Amino acid sequence: MKGELLYSGKAKDIFATEDEHLILSAYKDQATAFNGGMKEQIVGKGKLNNQISSLIFEKMEEAGFATHFVKKVSETEQLNKKVDIIPLEVVLRNYTAGSFAKRFGVSEGIKLSRPIVEFYYKKDELDDPFINDEHIYFLGLASPEELAYIKAETRLINAFLLDLFGQIDLTLVDFKLEFGYDKSGKIILADEFSPDNCRLWDAQGNRLDKDVFRRGLGDLTEVYQVVLEKLQEVV
Numbered sequence: 001m002k003g004e005l006l007y008s009g010k011a012k013d014i015f016a017t018e019d020e021h022l023i024l025s026a027y028k029d030q031a032t033a034f035n036g037g038m039k040e041q042i043v044g045k046g047k048l049n050n051q052i053s054s055l056i057f058e059k060m061e062e063a064g065f066a067t068h069f070v071k072k073v074s075e076t077e078q079l080n081k082k083v084d085i086i087p088l089e090v091v092l093r094n095y096t097a098g099s100f101a102k103r104f105g106v107s108e109g110i111k112l113s114r115p116i117v118e119f120y121y122k123k124d125e126l127d128d129p130f131i132n133d134e135h136i137y138f139l140g141l142a143s144p145e146e147l148a149y150i151k152a153e154t155r156l157i158n159a160f161l162l163d164l165f166g167q168i169d170l171t172l173v174d175f176k177l178e179f180g181y182d183k184s185g186k187i188i189l190a191d192e193f194s195p196d197n198c199r200l201w202d203a204q205g206n207r208l209d210k211d212v213f214r215r216g217l218g219d220l221t222e223v224y225q226v227v228l229e230k231l232q233e234v235v
C-alpha cells in the first residue's frame with residue numbers, strides 16, 4: 001500500500017500508493033514555527049492531528065465540501081486524493097491575532113465585523129510573503145474566477161466550522177487553508193485542519209492551538225487532546 005516517499009514536509013510525509021491518484025499522508029511528531037526556525041519533536045502530536053483533521057474533513061465531506069480526504073487508514077496516516085497544490089496559504093480571520101495584530105498594531109481578540117481573507121505566497125525561501133489578488137494573477141497562481149471560488153469556499157467553510165466549534169464552546173479565531181487541483185482540474189480543499197493551522201480559544205481565553213508551542217504556554221499534546229475529545233463529543 002505505502003509506496004515511495006514523494007515529499008517530506010514539516011508536519012507530514014507524503015507517500016505514493018498503488019493508485020496514481022491517491023497519496024498517503026503520514027502525520028509526524030514534529031512541531032515547527034517561524035518557518036522552521038523553531039523545531040521540536042513532540043510525541044503523540046502526529047496521532048492527535050491525524051485524528052482531529054480526519055474528523056473535521058469527514059464532517060466537511062458530509063456537508064458537501066469538495067476535499068482531498070478519502071479515509072483515515074491508521075492512527076497517524078490518512079489516504080488523500082493527489083492534488084496539484086496551489087502555492088497559496090489562504091488565511092481567514094474572525095478575530096485579530098498573531099501576524100495581523102502585529103502588522104496593524106492592534107491588540108489580539110478584536111472581533112472583525114466581516115471575516116477577513118488574506119493570502120500568503122507559499123515559498124519558504126521568501127518566508128511566505130503576504131500577497132494580494134493582483135500579485136496572484138501576476139505570479140499565475142490562480143485566475144480571477146479561481147480566486148473568487150477559493151475566497152467564497154473559504155467563507156463557507158468558515159461558517160461551517162464556526163458552527164462546529166461553537167457547539168463545543170471554542171472560538172475559531174483564525175485558520176489557514178490550502179487548495180489544489182484534482183485529477184479533473186477541479187479545485188478542492190487539501191492539506192489539513194488541526195490546531196497546528198488554526199487558533200482556538202476557550203471561554204476563559206485559554207489557547208488550545210499551536211500558540212501553546214510558539215509562545216511556550218504549556219504542553220501542546222494536552223491541549224490538542226482536549227480539542228479532540230471535545231470534537232468527539234459532537235460527532
Ligand code: UDP
Nearest residue numbers: 091097098099100174175176196197198199
Ligand atoms: N498559519 C499556518 N501556517 C503558516 C502561517 C500561519 O497554518 O505558515 C495559521 C496560523 O496557525 C493561524 C493563521 O494561519 O491560525 C494565521 O496566522 P498568522 O498570520 O497570524 O501568523 P502567526 O502569528 O501564526 O505567525
